[in-house]
Amino acid sequence: MRFIRFVRLCLAATMSLYIACTSPVEQSKIGSHVDTQELFSGANTKEHLTWSPDSTKMAYQTPIAKIQIQQFGLFGELLDSLTTVTTPYLYGEAPAVNLAPNGEKILYKVSEQSYRVFSFVDQRSKTYTLTDLQNVSPLEWTPDSDAFYYIVYQENKYFIEIIDPQTFITQHILLDSLTRPFEAKLLPNHQVLYSGYATNATSHLWYKDADAKVTLVAPCRPHTMTMLDDFIVYTCYDYETRHEILQQYSVAHGTTKELSRDFAGIRSFKTLPEQGEIQFYAEHAIEGVGLYRIDLEGNHQRVSTWVAPLSYQWTPDGLSSIGTCVETFSTICLYDLVERRVRDLTAEAQHQHNLYPTFTNDSKAIIFSQNEQLFRVELSTAEQVTLTSSNMPPQHRPEVSSNGQWIACDDGQDIYVLPIGGGTLQKVSESIALSLQNPTWSPDGDKLACESDRQLVILYFDGEQVSVDTTFSGFYQDIVWTRHPTSPFGATILFRGGGSGFGTINPETGVIYDDFMIRKPVASLCWAPNGRDIAYSTPFEVYRTPLFTTITHN
Incomplete structure (x- = not known):
């Protein structure tokens, strides 16, 4: 009897152990x-993050913007190709290129705290690292093209901060009566046009003169604004009549005059002091879309029917504009987790499509795809070695097998393998009527998992060909x-x-x-x-x- 009871206790303990060992593991939050x-x-x-087997490094691909700077005439004709610059995408976007007021150089961002200036005069560039620039508005040129400015929030107030990139000396201009800024435009002699919310949460446009005297120009949020002689020209939207109103304000007399309400979508103001006019793109109620000029009395003329893209900027004489054409490439970056620094492994080939990095098993090199061809780059020297010939099928998403003997990759349809040292690609999925991508090796190296048309496919690899082991439906x-x-x-x-x-x-x-x-x-x-x-x-x-x-x- 005692023996039977003992057996029952053993069976119960064994069952409890079985349940414990086969229960799903609890997830972390x-x-x-x-x-x-x-x-x-x-x-x-x-993108395409990968971790080295020795735990010391990580690699990833990141997009690179190749930006062509071009000059266009008033009718959209291409006048000149000025230069090409290369810079990383920042927070998913190609950095904006800012033309200096004198038209001789451009400014663009190359990292979170670094900006680069390229001169059209001597074809040279210089990078400025401004360590205090965090969570501020975009960097703009000062009117003399010698310094930068931006809006900064300090001690519950908003300022324009002017910074000399050579000496790092800063100057501040207080934006009075402002609780939240929309836009601030620095004018010569430290005059400022700025708009935003006032203390009563209404939108206003202000003017601050060279003597720091502040004038309320209009109780509205201007869509665009500029200054011609002693007149402030701006646009506001009349919500009652649903018209965009073009107006001028006389600083000397403190009076406002309506210039027109026949335009819509007014943008890209350019002052023409010699002509006493302002140039802009807009749609006229009768004359249609185009480039227009208007004087301070409201007389206008259409110059052309061409409208430049929003990012284009006027040259100093207003007779042409500078635009950009962006091509996207990618580079492979290596982050050292010990030294906490990043290195561009394919810096010499940034105008290529460098994709899908994966470490070799000894953590000393990275296999990647460059323009759909496989390469190996040594981490110690950054030397690149071609693994496959360019006349082979496209080669994407390489991965090294667990035994270090093979590299698997795909061409978007089939799976290929080749020896770790390079050589001829061997198609191993010839007999499988499925579209297969992104191969990944099993720990013992005798299977491959692939993505295929909303399913996960497990393949058995015998050293020459693969066969379907099993499939699982779902999004992987x-x-x-x-x-x-x-x-x-x-x-x-x-x-x-x-x-x-x-x-x-x-x-x-x-x-x-x-x-x-x-x-x-x-x-x-x-x-x-x-x-x-x-x-x-x-x-x-x-x-x-x-x-x-x-x-x-x-």
């Missing part, structure tokens, strides 16, 4: 950022296969699902054990080398977080 560490951040987008992106040491089901595949989230799936059963949603959009993700943590970009910051939390069952 990624959404609330518990145990989440920011590894690094910056203004450039971090950025799949990465690894072995999780504390997971009860061993090898797991990390993936990014639809929307801003990611999860893990058991490649044997298709069971999704963890499915997380992040408040920010996830641009890329990867496993940490320890197999327990992951890294993800959102897309300008990179975070590390434990994906699983081990739980104890009683």
